[in-house]
Amino acid sequence: MSPAAIMLSMTVNGEPVHVAAPPHWTLLEVLRYRLDLIGSKQGCDKGDCGACTVQIDGVPQLACLTLAIHAEGRAVTTVEGLGLLAGGVHPLQDAFDRHTAAQCGFCTPGILLSAEALLRRRNREVTRAEVCEALAGNLCRCTGYTKIIDAVVDASRVMAGAHTEEAGRGE
Numbered sequence: 284m285s286p287a288a289i290m291l292s293m294t295v296n297g298e299p300v301h302v303a304a305p306p307h308w309t310l311l312e313v314l315r316y317r318l319d320l321i322g323s324k325q326g327c328d329k330g331d332c333g334a335c336t337v338q339i340d341g342v343p344q345l346a347c348l349t350l351a352i353h354a355e356g357r358a359v360t361t362v363e364g365l366g367l368l369a370g371g372v373h374p375l376q377d378a379f380d381r382h383t384a385a386q387c388g389f390c391t392p393g394i395l396l397s398a399e400a401l402l403r404r405r406n407r408e409v410t411r412a413e414v415c416e417a418l419a420g421n422l423c424r425c426t427g428y429t430k431i432i433d434a435v436v437d438a439s440r441v442m443a444g445a446h447t448e449e450a451g452r453g454e
């Protein structure tokens with residue numbers, strides 16, 4: 284007999300969510316199979332590929348290794364909510380488009396969320412080495428790493444420029 288469902292309450296992409304799910308379900312299962320947020324990918328399902336990466340309270344986490352109950356009362360961001368952080372198309376999404384950094388696209392949602400956390404933490408133009416370190420847990424089976432790194436560095440440049448413009452307007 285399967286265990287009784289539990290009720291979970293969390294914020295997902297800025298919206299309060301109340302959802303019933305078996306207590307042993309992972310956050311990835313709840314996102315994909317209860318909330319229909321299928322941007323977060325079920326790749327290896329054992330912590331090896333990073334395709335399931337989401338943010339919990341702004342920190343990248345592997346949703347396939349995180350029990351949904353762990354997200355109780357917390358703020359979850361998936362790729363579907365990435366634009367909310369930027370008030371529209373996120374500069375990372377724009378840069379991935381301009382650099383053709385997504386090939387099959389399977390790894391892209393997880394990479395975007397790992398990269399967003401890096402750019403928010405640094406709040407300046409990042410180096411290629413910093414991008415490589417931040418994305419070390421995100422595998423791209425299409426091996427398009429050069430374009431992915433180009434895109435993240437480019438987005439950091441765009442965002443740094445925007446900060447500079449804002450600061451200039453404030454003077």
Ligand code: FES
Nearest residue numbers: 326327328333347
């Ligand atoms: S699906 Fe979670 S790390 Fe691969």
Ligand code: FES
Nearest residue numbers: 386390423424425
């Ligand atoms: S673009 Fe295909 S796995 Fe990365």
